[in-house]
Amino acid sequence: MAKRLIPTLNRVLVEKILPPSKTTVGILLPEKSTRLNSGRVVAVGPGAREKEGKTIPVPFKEGDTVxxxxxxxxxxxxxxxxxxxxxxxxxxGTLHE
Structure with missing residues (x-):
């Protein structure tokens, strides 16, 4: 049975993107040159509430690269x-190609 997590409030569930450790021709890349700390948004909470009770939506959506x-x-x-x-x-922030 697969579990699914729905974040609460203004939380965002992210799956980190692991950069390739070598090129297509097999050259090993140093870890520092491949490290861009990015991830793909898997799930988003409904948003935080302000004092008046109004919901502030989360600025990210499922599938975004952040x-x-x-x-x-x-x-x-x-x-x-x-x-x-x-x-x-x-x-x-959000990453766009």
């Missing part, structure tokens, strides 16, 4: 996969 901080987030393991849970304000 730039993550070097540290932070909560590691979550669902089945064999590893995810990270961040508050929306901790995510640095």
């Amino acid at each position: 730039l993550l901080p070097e540290f932070g987030g909560t590691q979550v393991k669902l089945g064999e996969k590893e995810f990270h849970l961040y508050r929306d304000e901790d995510i640095l």
Whole structure:
């Protein structure tokens, strides 16, 4: 049975993107040159509530590629996969090609 996590409030569930460790022709790349701390948004909470009770929506949606901080987030393991849970304000931005 597969588990699914729906984040609460303004939290965002992210699966980190692991960069390739070698090129297509087999040249090994140094770890520092391949490290862009990015991830794919898997699930998004409904948003935080302000004092008046109005919901502030999360600015990310499922499928977005986001730039993550070097540290932070909560590691979550669902089945064999590893995810990270961040508050929306901790995510640095959205990456576009």
